[in-house]
Amino acid sequence: MYLEESDTSGRFRIEDQGLAVLLFGQQNRNLKQIERILGVRLSSRGSELSIQGDPLQVALAQRLLEQLLELLREGYPLFPPDIDYAVRILSADSRARLKDIFLDTIFVSFRKKIISPKSLSQKAYIDAIRHSDVVFGIGPAGTGKTYLAMAMGVSFLMSKEVSRIVLVRPAVEAGEKLGFLPGDLVEKVNPYLRPLYDALYDMLGFEKGQGLIEKGVVEVAPLAFMRGRTLNDAFVILDEAQNTTPEQMKMFLTRLGFGSRAVVTGDATQTDLPTGKASGLMEAMRILKGIDRITFNHFTDADVVRHPIVQAIVQAYDRASLKSEEK
Numbered sequence: 001m002y003l004e005e006s007d008t009s010g011r012f013r014i015e016d017q018g019l020a021v022l023l024f025g026q027q028n029r030n031l032k033q034i035e036r037i038l039g040v041r042l043s044s045r046g047s048e049l050s051i052q053g054d055p056l057q058v059a060l061a062q063r064l065l066e067q068l069l070e071l072l073r074e075g076y077p078l079f080p081p082d083i084d085y086a087v088r089i090l091s092a093d094s095r096a097r098l099k100d101i102f103l104d105t106i107f108v109s110f111r112k113k114i115i116s117p118k119s120l121s122q123k124a125y126i127d128a129i130r131h132s133d134v135v136f137g138i139g140p141a142g143t144g145k146t147y148l149a150m151a152m153g154v155s156f157l158m159s160k161e162v163s164r165i166v167l168v169r170p171a172v173e174a175g176e177k178l179g180f181l182p183g184d185l186v187e188k189v190n191p192y193l194r195p196l197y198d199a200l201y202d203m204l205g206f207e208k209g210q211g212l213i214e215k216g217v218v219e220v221a222p223l224a225f226m227r228g229r230t231l232n233d234a235f236v237i238l239d240e241a242q243n244t245t246p247e248q249m250k251m252f253l254t255r256l257g258f259g260s261r262a263v264v265t266g267d268a269t270q271t272d273l274p275t276g277k278a279s280g281l282m283e284a285m286r287i288l289k290g291i292d293r294i295t296f297n298h299f300t301d302a303d304v305v306r307h308p309i310v311q312a313i314v315q316a317y318d319r320a321s322l323k324s325e326e327k
Contacts, residue, residue, distance in 0.1 A: 010058050012049040012065050020047035022072050023065065025080075030068075033080055034061060037087050063090055067098040074103060077114070081305070085118040088302055092120060107151045107158075110205040115151045118144070119303045126152060128295040129263060134253065136241075136284070137265040139299025142310040145265040146239050150199045152263070153235040157217070162235045162259065164216070167196040168252065170223040170243045193220050196239060223248055232257035241266035241281040243273055249280025269321070 014020040024031050024044060031042045031049075040053030040061050049065070051058050064086055072078060082102065089096050101123045107115045117123040122144055128135045129152045137145035153165045171192045197220060200209045212218040223244065238244070238252055241264045256262055266281045273279060288294050301314040 009053075010051040010062050012051065012062060014047045014069065017047050019069060019072050022078065023069055025078075029080070030078070030083060033083050034064065034087075037084065038064075060087075060090060063094070070099055071102055074099065076102060082118070085305065089120055092302065096120060106148065107155045107203060109203045110208065115148070115203070117148070118305045121297065121299050121303045122148060122305075125297040125299075128297055129261070132261070132295040133256070133293040134262045134264070134288075134295070136281075136294075136296045137263060137299065138268055138281070138285070138296065139303065140267055140269070140301055140314045142304040142314065143299035144303070144305050145299065146195070146237070147199055149237050149263040149265060150196070151203060153237060154200075154203050156235050162261075163233045164235075165212075165218045166231055166234050166236045167193070167200070167218070167220045167239070168223050168226060168237065169193050169196060169239045170241075170248060192222065196220050196237075223252060226252055226255050229255055230257040231255050231260050233259040236260060236262045238262065238264045239266075241284075242268055242271045242279050244280035245273070246278055246280045246283045249284050253284070 014023065025033075028042075028044060031044065034040070035042050038053070038057045038061050040051055040057050042061070043050045043052075051061050053061070064083075067090070068078060068083070068086060086098055086102075089098065089101065101117050101120070103116070104123065104126070105114055105116050106126060109115060117126055121139075125135070125137055125145075126148055129149065135149075137143075137149065139145060150167075153162075153167075156162045157165055169192050197209075200213075200218065200220075203209075204212070209218070213220065223238070234257075236256065241249065243266075244252070252264075253262065264281070264284070268279065268282055268285075271279050285296060289296065301318065304310050304314055
């Protein structure tokens with residue numbers, strides 16, 4: 001492979017025809033995607049590419065193609081969303097290496113889906129979970145906070161670094177009294193816990209996930225059920241932590257026992273607590289800042305890894321919120 005650069009164009013050649021086919025995509029689908037995102041023109045002739053456009057975008061396209069090729073050499077299965085994530089990463093940090101991020105496999109799901117970070121913030125987040133006792137993942141919907149925490153928990157369980165996973169969510173009433181809902185207490189709060197079940201089943205499959213729940217190896221419970229307990233040798237995830245009160249947050253964090261670690265996820269801008277009620281997440285960010293082995297990781301809309309429309313929606317709401325504050 002070699003590169004020839006000029007002010008407005010570049011050339012990119014791949015010696016391995018098989019890798020060229022994978023890089024270009026079926027009917028040049030990957031190249032068309034890169035053209036659309038970067039605003040450059042890519043023309044292929046055999047295994048050679050010419051790149052034309054703005055000099056900065058041409059240079060970015062060259063780095064992108066070079067690093068995507070490295071991933072393919074390592075056997076990484078390249079999908080269209082990966083190209084979007086790769087552009088974001090390289091645009092944010094020209095020194096970033098996609099191999100260090102995309103090849104950091106956390107877990108392989110029962111569908112053989114590789115779960116790995118897709119942004120610089122996600123990479124920092126999973127590294128923090130590996131090395132800290134308590135990690136806070138704070139940011140908007142779609143940034144992978146809960147899903148990656150779940151994947152890390154499953155990975156720790158399978159490697160026997162912990163003996164169980166405890167998944168916790170506050171059951172905020174959101175204007176509806178739990179007492180008026182049908183069923184016993186577990187049935188009343190079950191809808192609040194559904195996203196945690198969904199993530200677990202997505203990784204392990206329904207039968208295995210349900211089997212672990214029935215054996216008590218995986219526990220999914222409302223936050224109120226944690227009071228008075230000590231959780232040893234466990235990977236504990238508190239989801240939707242913006243909906244905890246300061247008292248609940250303190251209660252949860254003091255449940256940790258020997259050999260345990262906790263991940264707390266939430267979006268500080270999306271609290272469902274009653275007006276005037278302080279958020280335990282916000283207070284924890286203030287009180288616990290700077291304590292050794294407690295790490296705070298912040299995500300932005302640039303880290304959204306769902307359908308591209310989700311990122312656009314998050315950005316639109318952020319703009320609307322700023323305009324509202326300015327009035």
